[in-house]
Amino acid sequence: MHSPKRAVAALAALTAVGLLLSACGGGGQTTGLASAGGAARTLTIASVADNKSFDPAALEIGNAVHYWMPVYDTLLVFDKNAELKPNLATAWSYNSDNTVLNLKLREGVKFTDGTPFDGAAVKANLEHLKAGKGQNAYMAASIASIDVVSPTDVNLKLTAPDPGLVFYLGVVGGAMASPAAEASPEIATTPVGSGPYKLDKSATTPGSQYTYTRNPDYWNKADFPYDKIVVKPITDATARLNALKSGQVDSGVIDAKSVKEAEAKGLNITTVPVDWRGLFIADREGKTVPALGDVRVRQAINLAIDGGALLKSLQLGQGEVTDQVFNTKSQAYMKDLDNKYRFDVDAAKKLMKEAGFADGFEVLMPDLAGFPEVTPILEQQLSAINIKVKWQKVSADSTISALLSGKFPMFFFSLGSQSAWQDIQKVALPTSPWNTAKANNADLNALVQAARMAKPGDEQNKAMQAVNAWLVDNAWFAPLYRSNTIIASSAKTNVTPQPWNAAPWIRNYRPAS
DSSP: OOSOOSOOOOOOOOOOOOSOOOOOOOOTTTBBSOOTTOOOOEEEEEESSOOOOOOGGGOOSGGGHHHHTTTOOBSEEEOTTSOEEESSEEEEEEOTTSOEEEEEEOSSOBOTTSOBOSHHHHHHHHHHHHHSOSTTGGGGTTEEEEEEEETTEEEEEESSOOTTHHHHTTTGGGBOBOHHHHTSGGGGTSOOBSSSEEEOGGGOBTTTBEEEEEOTTOTTGGGOOOSEEEEEEOOOHHHHHHHHHHTSOSEEEEOGGGHHHHHHTTOEEEEEEEEEEEEEOOOTTOSSSGGGGSHHHHHHHHHHSOHHHHHHHHHTTOEEEOSOSSOTTSTTOOGGGGGSSOOOHHHHHHHHHHTTOTTOEEEEEEEETTOTTHHHHHHHHHHTTTEEEEEEEEOGGGHHHHHHTTOOSSEEEEEEOOSHHHHHHHHTSTTOTTOTTOOOOHHHHHHHHHHHHSOTTHHHHHHHHHHHHHHHHTTSEEEEEEEEEEEEEOTTEEEOOOTTOSSOOGGGEEEOO
16 A cells, blocks of 8 residues: 555644653753863753653653663663663573563672662562553563572563563663662652662753763663763754754754754754554444454555555655554564555455445544644545545544544554564553454454463564464554654764664763764
């Protein structure tokens, strides 16, 4: 469905609706590379959102990593290719049935309050995360108990195999805080970790600027070349671009329409595809709209929408066309599935006729405040196969609750993609939040269970890919493209984007020379 064959009116770039979701001046002369006189190196980052909390039970990924990654080290770490590497945990291994994960821990590490990092600290942090009410508490949900074998040896005993667990330990699930500080209500505003930096509260004003200075006792200084990190929440895209152009900040996310202006000012541009955008064909069992229960109708919808033209028009080409919900670094990714459904209205009409719906049908869809440009295009392209859309306005502040309510049999949205098992948990199970109509398919459930039980490595990769192939073949979604996150940075600053995440890790920034 993705070969552009007809023009779509030129439109402004999409404004992403937040699942993840004006700065002070200064910093223009001190950011980036140290001066010839040996001044401290300072990196100043413009973030698209403010910090919510430093409580490890409430941490988030996406753009929030800029705030907590300076202070909290993780058990494992993803490198720039999304490969897991040792960090506070130096080795990890499963038992024969994947129900116990053993972690070997780094020796000699201390939190900045002097508390030692050890097995007891790992146990305290994971139990704190599991008991919390943060959106990532699920990352510890499969842990039934934690056996501290020794200060450097821990066993995580699981209720059932959890293919996502080691991935979680590289992000929020593995963030380690001092257990002594974690028990205090001040943890939300006063983080105490063992990471490369410490929060300087005297130079921090929530909502305006967060300042981090080096942790002199950090065990891995070489991976963090800056002496100071400053993060400024700048929620307005124009203000963020202006801060970049004026040198107030070294790096920040911009939108597609700002790329040429940023390049003209000598800013570097790097991109990473993070979110996929497209239709969720939620009523896969045809409970509300019987036609959507027919796989041929769902496949026809995939064929009828010109994803390539949409990408060009809405994102100025900043992204990649796709027919799958998994990212290119995922275990489940299969390159051939990016072009499973090529744009072909005639083939779509044929499928609609075979399914007995040549005359089409009506479907209720949300007219989302965050995606105003999409509505007329989808209406036009679906009408080509006689699908009439009845639109219902949905405000920006009620978008997520409206979509997750199950009211809409089909809707357009943008959703992030991380590890394969995380994505499966989000969209493919009868209990998944983004399986909004709670479709329950025995064949898919069997494939998911096989992926859960598979041995990590090639066996697990193939099992995850089988889930992906089933979802594409059965057209549970009509993905259109993966949208690029666009990062602009000063000539003094090199940035490597992080696969799966809208914001680079703190370790991914480097002085240009």
